[in-house]
Amino acid sequence: MWEQMLDRLLRQLIVMGRLDVTWPDGRRQSYGPGGQVEAAITLTDETALRPLCLRPVLALGEAYMDGTLVVEDDRLYELLTLLVRNQNAGGMPGWHDLVYRFRNAIRGFVLRNDPRTSRRNVAHHYDLSDDLYRLFLDDDMQYSCAYFARPDMTLEEAQGAKKAHIAGKLLLEPDQHVLDIGCGWGGMALTLARDYGARVTGVTLSENQLATARARAEAAGLSDRIEFRLLDYRKLDERFDRIVSVGMLEHVGLPHFREYFGKVHDLLSDDGVALIHTIGRTVPPSPTSPWMDKYIFPGGYIPSLSDLAPAIERNDLWMADIEVWRGHYGPTLNHWRRRFDAQIDRIREMYDDRFIRMFRFYLIASEMAFEEQGQAVFHFQLSRRQHVVPATRNYLYAATESDMLRAAE
Numbered sequence: 001m002w003e004q005m006l007d008r009l010l011r012q013l014i015v016m017g018r019l020d021v022t023w024p025d026g027r028r029q030s031y032g033p034g035g036q037v038e039a040a041i042t043l044t045d046e047t048a049l050r051p052l053c054l055r056p057v058l059a060l061g062e063a064y065m066d067g068t069l070v071v072e073d074d075r076l077y078e079l080l081t082l083l084v085r086n087q088n089a090g091g092m093p094g095w096h097d098l099v100y101r102f103r104n105a106i107r108g109f110v111l112r113n114d115p116r117t118s119r120r121n122v123a124h125h126y127d128l129s130d131d132l133y134r135l136f137l138d139d140d141m142q143y144s145c146a147y148f149a150r151p152d153m154t155l156e157e158a159q160g161a162k163k164a165h166i167a168g169k170l171l172l173e174p175d176q177h178v179l180d181i182g183c184g185w186g187g188m189a190l191t192l193a194r195d196y197g198a199r200v201t202g203v204t205l206s207e208n209q210l211a212t213a214r215a216r217a218e219a220a221g222l223s224d225r226i227e228f229r230l231l232d233y234r235k236l237d238e239r240f241d242r243i244v245s246v247g248m249l250e251h252v253g254l255p256h257f258r259e260y261f262g263k264v265h266d267l268l269s270d271d272g273v274a275l276i277h278t279i280g281r282t283v284p285p286s287p288t289s290p291w292m293d294k295y296i297f298p299g300g301y302i303p304s305l306s307d308l309a310p311a312i313e314r315n316d317l318w319m320a321d322i323e324v325w326r327g328h329y330g331p332t333l334n335h336w337r338r339r340f341d342a343q344i345d346r347i348r349e350m351y352d353d354r355f356i357r358m359f360r361f362y363l364i365a366s367e368m369a370f371e372e373q374g375q376a377v378f379h380f381q382l383s384r385r386q387h388v389v390p391a392t393r394n395y396l397y398a399a400t401e402s403d404m405l406r407a408a409e
Contacts, residue, residue: 002049009053015089017082020072024049032086039079040072061291061365065357076361080368130185130212135346136339140187141212144247144277145329145377155335158328163191166244168396169275169321169381171389172196176241179203179267181233182248186213186226193225198242203231234259239269249278254301257311264382265315271388273320276380280305282324283374289365296362302375317382320389325377333367
């Protein structure tokens with residue numbers, strides 16, 4: 001029954017490219033006209049068939065993790081690209097669209113992140129061993145989109161360029177007090193204190209990241225200029241000259257965007273500038289992938305501009321500038337994936353094969369999303385007053401390329 005149902009689903013879905021399927025009984029079947037993207041899979045166990053029929057997005061990742069779905073030559077990127085392109089072409093059955101619309105309608109109710117839930121969600125991903133992240137991130141442990149000012153940049157250079165670009169938008173002056181919401185392992189705070197003379201307060205909900213950030217500040221001789229706290233940003237009650245937040249808004253949750261930007265407004269000085277860097281959708285709002293929500297970022301949500309603009313407007317903040325980064329996160333994730341694969345023997349000493357397949361699925365699916373599914377990075381430069389920020393972007397490009405590269409060193 002379930003083999004027949006999945007067979008019908010695939011016949012309807014694959015209208016471009018080709019998918020070759022080897023079924024559990026050894027039978028091989030091809031779907032689609034061929035050309036464009038092609039992939040081949042083997043279903044090794046009949047237990048995978050029912051979930052793939054009923055909840056294909058979640059079940060695909062789980063079957064890959066469990067080894068009940070094997071991708072030929074491990075061409076997982078091509079498989080996901082093939083499936084997404086065909087889904088975008090309207091090949092999914094009507095009942096699947098109904099489920100999608102229902103999940104989209106209730107996304108505001110299921111993504112409520114109170115302080116306790118937020119801390120638990122952050123720990124799920126960010127309190128994995130720092131040793132794992134050191135194996136595939138750049139030397140500064142930047143776990144967000146790099147800025148490839150030139151396509152031939154190394155990952156280290158592009159992450160340095162990212163920090164320099166953000167610092168430029170903050171219009172920093174020496175001794176200004178900067179709040180870093182979601183400070184990660186402290187790389188941004190260290191850069192702003194060391195290279196721009198800022199005083200920085202960083203807040204995080206990850207105990208691992210907090211310990212590493214504090215150790216790095218002490219080793220760099222910057223403990224007198226940087227304070228890291230294990231604290232929910234909603235509990236802050238100070239005012240700051242500048243606010244920066246990189247890769248944290250995705251964890252806020254749809255129901256809390258107005259609260260988030262209200263807090264940015266309240267914490268920002270009258271002449272202050274905030275820079276919010278977030279993954280965003282350039283397409284209409286969509287529910288979070290159930291696989292990503294279950295295994296990688298519980299409570300996470302990637303917003304569309306239409307999700308964010310009302311929250312900013314209602315909190316009396318000037319959108320001094322909005323920049324959309326296209327073609328930067330795909331290459332960033334590609335660097336991470338290649339570094340992850342190059343360290344696979346060391347990672348196997350730390351984690352089992354199921355975890356490794358899970359993490360590879362996450363990296364590859366994320367890379368594919370930026371190339372095929374309308375995901376980009378939004379930069380919101382915000383202020384409480386109109387003329388705090390220059391009227392043109394000329395100031396951003398006064399620095400030479402060598403200045404950006406120097407930030408990577």
